[in-house]
Amino acid sequence: MVARSEVAHARPNGRVRKPSGSGEDRPMPFTPQQLSDAEDIKIVKHRYFRAIDTADAALLDSVFTDGVRVDYRGGAYRVNLQGKATMIDFLLTAFNSDCVAMHHGHMPEIKFISDSAAEGLWYLEDIFIARDQMKRTIGSAIYKDIYVKVNGEWRIAATEYDRVYEMIETLPEEQTITFSHLATHGRKPEERTDISGFITWSN
Numbered sequence: 001m002v003a004r005s006e007v008a009h010a011r012p013n014g015r016v017r018k019p020s021g022s023g024e025d026r027p028m029p030f031t032p033q034q035l036s037d038a039e040d041i042k043i044v045k046h047r048y049f050r051a052i053d054t055a056d057a058a059l060l061d062s063v064f065t066d067g068v069r070v071d072y073r074g075g076a077y078r079v080n081l082q083g084k085a086t087m088i089d090f091l092l093t094a095f096n097s098d099c100v101a102m103h104h105g106h107m108p109e110i111k112f113i114s115d116s117a118a119e120g121l122w123y124l125e126d127i128f129i130a131r132d133q134m135k136r137t138i139g140s141a142i143y144k145d146i147y148v149k150v151n152g153e154w155r156i157a158a159t160e161y162d163r164v165y166e167m168i169e170t171l172p173e174e175q176t177i178t179f180s181h182l183a184t185h186g187r188k189p190e191e192r193t194d195i196s197g198f199i200t201w202s203n
Helices: 032-052 056-059 084-094 181-187
Strands: 062-074 076-080 101-115 118-129 136-149 155-169 198-200
Touching: 032 056, 032 101, 032 118, 032 136, 032 155, 032 181, 056 084, 062 084, 062 101, 076 084
Parallel strands: 062 155
Antiparallel strands: 062 076, 076 198, 101 118, 118 136, 136 155
């Protein structure tokens, strides 16, 4: 027979009281709706990374708010811009047909501000290769995002990161890149726009 103290009791606010032992009423940190929303937010961020690496303009269009704010603080650069159209144009030009890119986001921490707003922390691991220069940049960074729910869908309203480390190296002559998705799907030279106004270089 299960003791009454070992049974979680449903609460009017949808939260659940954990089994008593210390005499304290300890609600779960997330409601069922927040757990569902957190998974939706993770999917949005996963799509963001995938869209960059595959030059998927339609997917990028689905993850940002119209007025998204961006501030990327890298080892030798800083990117600062605002607006979805500007952001998409920047990403598609920066990650073009002469590049190889890989972005992985790990260990998300989601905090809800309200029913329609949340903050997120992500650990980035990335590789970028400029094929025309045979230069490879590898590093990691901490992303801080703000998400809002627009018409029932979560979107990135603000995103920024600071590098944990960044290293640039020249690939050896015998190094061969046998395949690059961006080589086919990324913007060709004649399709690229001038994004220099959004980048500040420190050296």
